[in-house]
Amino acid sequence: xxxxSQDPRHKITKRGQNVTFRCDPISEHNRLYWYRQTLGQGPxxxxxxxxxxxxxxSRLLSDRFSAERPKGSFSTLEIQRTEQGDSAMYLxxxxxxxxxxxxxxxxxxxxxxxxx
Amino acid sequence: xxEVEQSPQNLTAQEGEFITINCSYSVGIxxxxxxxxxxxxxxxxxxxxxxxxxxxxxxxxxxxIQEKHSSLHITASHPRDSAVYICAVESNFGNExxxxxxxxxxxxxx
Numbered sequence: 009x010x011x012x013s014q015d016p017r018h019k020i021t022k023r024g025q026n027v028t029f030r031c032d033p034i035s036e037h038n039r040l041y042w043y044r045q046t047l048g049q050g051p052x053x054x055x056x057x058x059x060x061x062x063x064x065x066s067r068l069l070s071d072r073f074s075a076e077r078p079k080g081s082f083s084t085l086e087i088q089r090t091e092q093g094d095s096a097m098y099l100x101x102x103x104x105x106x107x108x109x110x111x112x113x114x115x116x117x118x119x120x121x122x123x124x
Numbered sequence: 125x126x127e128v129e130q131s132p133q134n135l136t137a138q139e140g141e142f143i144t145i146n147c148s149y150s151v152g153i154x155x156x157x158x159x160x161x162x163x164x165x166x167x168x169x170x171x172x173x174x175x176x177x178x179x180x181x182x183x184x185x186x187x188x189i190q191e192k193h194s195s196l197h198i199t200a201s202h203p204r205d206s207a208v209y210i211c212a213v214e215s216n217f218g219n220e221x222x223x224x225x226x227x228x229x230x231x232x233x234x
Contacts, residue, residue, distance in 0.1 A: 050225050
């Protein structure tokens with residue numbers, strides 16, 4: 009257990025439905041990252057936050073995707089009008105900009121999304 | 125060409141063998157990470173390094189910045205080392221996001 013939790017762990021949905029995932033980072037970590045991993049591939053960067061500010065979004069993050077970190081603690085990733093191509097593992101990671109673990113990213117267990 | 129290339133893609137070895145996994149990258153970086161991913165998805169950070177060599181137990185990671193190359197070594201490999209090992213780099217543009225290789229699937233046979 010890295011201290012980063014994600015909910016739900018698995019989500020099966022029908023095409024066209026909206027889904028929302030939650031990530032709870034390590035409490036003192038001010039950076040939070042979302043990644044997506046498809047089968048047999050390495051993770052790909054989606055977006056990241058420093059505190060509540062969303063500092064960068066990947067081109068992969070279409071307008072159907074939105075992420076928030078309203079109080080600089082937990083974050084949500086919402087996918088609207090899901091498509092079969094959205095099926096993947098969605099990973100969250102957090103890091104600190106200070107301390108002995110400076111910039112080391114701690115990953116959550118992931119949310120596996122299956123779009124039917 | 126991917127920014128981060130790993131080799132081999134798959135590696136099967138007998139218990140006790142010395143394992144080497146290689147990572148080459150094409151961009152300027154501020155740090156390189158080695159990660160371990162077990163079936164089910166959980167990723168654990170093994171090393172973060174920007175120069176030289178680091179050792180933790182039976183694991184050793186090295187990096188050559190001039191050659192843009194890093195290696196992960198496992199000594200006295202054990203079946204519990206079976207996992208996917210992923211190399212990831214932080215660019216030196218200051219945004220700390222990681223760019224990942226596709227991973228090396230390691231299987232250690234008892």
